[in-house]
Amino acid sequence: MRKPRIHGKLAGMVQCVTVIGLGYVGLPTAALLASRGIRVHGVDTSAAVRATLAAGRIHIAEADVEALLERALRAGLFTVHAAPQPAEVFVIAVPTPLGEGRAPMLDHVMDATRALAPALKSGDLVLLESTSPIGTTAEIAALLLELRPELDDLAIAYGPERVLPGRILTELVENDRVAGGLTPEATRRAIEFYRLFVRGAVHGTDAATAEMVKLSENAFRDVNIAFANELSLIAGQHDLDVWRVIELANRHPRVNILKPGPGVGGHCIAVDPWFLAHGAPEAARLIPAARAVDEAKRQSVLEQASALCTAGERVICLGLAFKGDVDDLRESPALAIASELARRHPGRVVAVEPHLDAAPAGLEAPLVSLDAALERPGALLVLTDHSVFARLPPSALAGRRIIDTRGIFRRQEETA
Ligand SMILES: NC(=O)c1ccc[n+]([C@@H]2O[C@H](COP(=O)([O-])OP(=O)(O)OC[C@H]3O[C@@H](n4cnc5c(N)ncnc54)[C@H](O)[C@@H]3O)[C@@H](O)[C@H]2O)c1
Known part of the structure; x- marks a missing residue:
């Protein structure tokens, strides 16, 4: 590990930041930094993303970000680049998807690290924000040491992001954060950086702990939702209302x-x-089990809906997005279930997704408006809790078979 050299930068002294990866995390962060008067170089490998941003438009569904971006562009505080530019702080916010065999795919992080190496100078802070397996920040440091061995005083840290899409700008400022450096000095520098725009508390720790904190948060949610889903399967067998x-x-x-x-x-x-399970396969028992419960729940919903189609029903899939009131289809169980149902039962399935204009690739069912879908008979398969579905009047539901995986119509009954 690098030996830290103290270089005593003071809070508020950051003047220029390079943000690598201008998606849901990187773009709002860049826009927010620019709104604080900091010069920001935004970097993205996608020419389409760069062109959109340079024109003052945004490619993510975060309404407030566009106004901030426009102001930053006008003030000359934000510029878009294909390659990292010199700065005091480098923020890496590139994707970290699953690769083959559900192993973490770190190609984007390592590519970004290689790309930023030539722009680095003595004393710079490199901050990884991409959700990453334990040990990734140390891997970045090893790569930078190989590429720029003369830079022995870089501060390298991990700062996990916790934002909720749809509320990103608010949460970037209000949420507590964790900042973990490879050295105490790097932790101090990362905390100092976040204090430039975070109103929540910033908790310092080491890099590996910070990496595990982020993964633990998401695994906690997954395991606990799996528990609720397992209860729903058990309740179903006893004909009980799990809600x-x-x-x-x-x-x-x-x-x-x-x-x-x-x-x-x-x-x-x-x-x-x-990412957690892959790093310690023998210790991780509950986490893969939760993933298996998730798969079982998807399968159960699919079989229930499939049985309706087999019995001659038309099935109206309500929602394709992975959660309510967003257009995000990534890893969406709703889309997976609707697609498989339509593949199994050609001509019997229609989908309603008010946040999309066209059916997504792979869905062999027509995408229709809610009104058009309800003009004809058909069972309702609620897959996403969009508010517009929850507001359907009882008359729209009357006489229909309903599989309400989100409990939205039940909640409606309670409100009434
Ligand atoms: N979206 C969220 O709400 C959220 C929340 C917490 C953590 N995260 C994590 O943050 C990271 C980024 O997620 P996101 O949602 O912003 O991703 P995204 O897909 O919205 O954006 C990533 C951007 O990085 C660009 N990119 C890819 N490789 C690059 C490279 N080598 N150099 C420069 N640009 C590159 C892509 O073109 C894309 O525009 C991921 O690790 C994700 O898991 C996301």
Whole structure:
């Protein structure tokens, strides 16, 4: 590991930051930094992303970011580049998907590290924000040492991101953060950096702990949602209402069971638990089991809906996004179930996804509007808890078979 050299930068002295990867994490972070008067070089390998941003438009569904970006562009505080530019701080926010055999795929992180190496100078801070397996920050340091051996005083740290899509700008500022350096000096520098724009508390630790903290957060959600889903499968076998069971169990002062659904989606909770399990396969028993429960729940919903189609019903799939009121299809159980149902039962399935204009690739069912879908008879398969579905009047539901994997119509009954 590098020996730290103290270089005593003071809080508030950061003038220029290079943000590598301008997606859901990198772009709002870059725009926020620029709004604090910091010069930001945004870097993305996608020419389409660069062109969109340079024109003052954004490619992510975060409405508030566009105004910030526009102001930053006008003030000359934000510029877009294909390759990293010299700065005092380098933030890496590139994708970390699952690769072959559910192993973490770190190619983007390592490519970004190789690309930023020539722009580095003595004393710079390199901050990895991509969700990463334990040990990745140390791997980055080893690569930089190989590429720039003369730079023995770099500060290298991990700063996991916890933002919720749809509220990213607010959460970037308000959420508590964890900052973990490879050295105490790197931790101090990372904390100092986050204090430039974070109002929540910034907790310092070491890099490997910070990496595991992020993965633990998402694995916690996954395991607990799997528990709720397992309860829903058990309740189904006893013909019991799992929502009522959970509601009553949660009256216990120390119980807080999460909500069941058709399975977990998105590129975080459905993916990150594998990063933990992959790093310690013999110790990780519950995490893979939770993933298996998730698969079982998807399969169960699919078989229930499939049985309706086999019995001659038309099935209206309500929602394709992985969660309510967003257009995000990544790892979406709703899309996976609707696609397989349509493949098995050609002509019997239609999909409603108010956040999309066209059916996504691989879905062999027509995408229709909610009104058009409800003009004809058909069973309702609720896969996503979009508010527009929850507001359907009882008359729209009357006489239809309903598989409500999200409990939205039940909640409607309770409100009434
Ligand atoms: N989106 C979230 O809500 C969220 C929350 C917490 C953590 N994360 C994590 O943050 C990381 C980034 O996620 P995201 O949602 O912003 O991804 P994204 O797909 O929205 O954006 C990533 C961007 O990086 C660019 N890119 C890829 N390789 C590059 C390279 N080598 N150099 C420069 N640019 C490159 C892509 O073109 C893309 O524009 C991931 O590890 C993710 O797991 C995301």
